Amino acid sequence: MLNLMVYLCRMIEEVLKGWLPSGLAIAGIMWFVFALILGLAILVPLLIGILVWRDAERRGLNRVWALAAALIPNFLGLIAYLIVASQHKPKIQCPECNNSVERDANNCFMCGHSFVLASCPKCNKAVSPEWKVCPACGQQLE
Numbered sequence: 001m002l003n004l005m006v007y008l009c010r011m012i013e014e015v016l017k018g019w020l021p022s023g024l025a026i027a028g029i030m031w032f033v034f035a036l037i038l039g040l041a042i043l044v045p046l047l048i049g050i051l052v053w054r055d056a057e058r059r060g061l062n063r064v065w066a067l068a069a070a071l072i073p074n075f076l077g078l079i080a081y082l083i084v085a086s087q088h089k090p091k092i093q094c095p096e097c098n099n100s101v102e103r104d105a106n107n108c109f110m111c112g113h114s115f116v117l118a119s120c121p122k123c124n125k126a127v128s129p130e131w132k133v134c135p136a137c138g139q140q141l142e
């Protein structure tokens, strides 16, 4: 009986030895972790840079300035950019001349295209100048 116990303990020991990482495996894991950290250190700013670049383009901001600010360490520039960007509304494109116009502009300053919403003569709901029929009440528009 005792012999069996000792035999079992030796077996468990053998199995554990096989599973425990050797010095080589530990070095491999350390390299992997190091590569992972290095990869993240490059990938994260790259990702932020791409996102900021596109966002600045959409908002009509200076992209190079936005990119430079976003890559300041400790995300201070990114926070500053987000504050500035939140005050810049995305621009809209004029359907007639493709000019970029502020979203809350009433007219395109290049061709005079009107963005103002008219109102339905029947139900007074806001309608677009291009619409033929009021979507709310079905009234024929001009």
Ligand SMILES: [Zn+2]
Binding pocket: 094, 095, 096, 097, 098, 099, 108, 109, 110, 111, 112, 113
């Ligand atoms: Zn226009």
Ligand SMILES: [Zn+2]
Binding pocket: 120, 121, 122, 123, 124, 125, 134, 135, 136, 137, 138, 139
């Ligand atoms: Zn209507």
